[in-house]
Amino acid sequence: MTHLKPIARPGEPMLACKARTSVMIPLGPDSIPAEFVGFDGLDGLEHIAIRFAGRNSDPARPTLVRLHSECLTGDVFSSRRCDCGEQLHEAIGMLAEEGGVLLYLRQEGRGIGLYAKLDAYRLQDQGADTYEANRLLHLPEDARDYTIGARMLQAIGVTHIRLLTNNPDKIAQLKDAGIDVAEVSRTGVYVTDANRAYLQAKVRHHHLLNPLALIADAAAGMGEEGLGITASE
Numbered sequence: 001m002t003h004l005k006p007i008a009r010p011g012e013p014m015l016a017c018k019a020r021t022s023v024m025i026p027l028g029p030d031s032i033p034a035e036f037v038g039f040d041g042l043d044g045l046e047h048i049a050i051r052f053a054g055r056n057s058d059p060a061r062p063t064l065v066r067l068h069s070e071c072l073t074g075d076v077f078s079s080r081r082c083d084c085g086e087q088l089h090e091a092i093g094m095l096a097e098e099g100g101v102l103l104y105l106r107q108e109g110r111g112i113g114l115y116a117k118l119d120a121y122r123l124q125d126q127g128a129d130t131y132e133a134n135r136l137l138h139l140p141e142d143a144r145d146y147t148i149g150a151r152m153l154q155a156i157g158v159t160h161i162r163l164l165t166n167n168p169d170k171i172a173q174l175k176d177a178g179i180d181v182a183e184v185s186r187t188g189v190y191v192t193d194a195n196r197a198y199l200q201a202k203v204r205h206h207h208l209l210n211p212l213a214l215i216a217d218a219a220a221g222m223g224e225e226g227l228g229i230t231a232s233e
């Protein structure tokens, strides 16, 4: 599957990232029109950009962009251990309305891969938090690299953006890679019984900067206090 030519190996000059095939795919019960774009010159993984024209896009505003890292369990199987699926669908809903770009990055398990994520889940069941589990497996807490996202955006001519994120690391990495992050819009945080500890760990480790935008799962009956977060931002 890793037939894409990587950007560069150590000692090699950086290759240009270029858009490859693009094709329209209607999404969901409303058949939202979405243009899927592949790339040449990435890091060996099949990252994808999905462009939405939007029902009510405002050309005067910077392009709305969401970088979503792949989460098979959350995105496809609606896992309750994280809120990735909810965040993905919230982003698609906003992009269908306002127009913009979703980058779907193949960085499963914060970059450690699916099997290692399952290993980490096992350790979490024994009491470790999501970051401690990675350390116990001798894996980085967060191996995600968003500079690849910056290259994809530059390849499709989107460099002045409104970023949809709660993650300060995403903002910093994109800016460092030459993207003009003119505005930041926060995403919702979706709390359930099963993902509460995971979200608390994200706040403690500064991977979540939006404690006030919590959208409590009505069934779980929890809100900001349920996460033990103070409004210190």
Ligand SMILES: [Zn+2]
Binding pocket: 071, 073, 074, 075, 082, 083, 084, 085
């Ligand atoms: Zn997830």
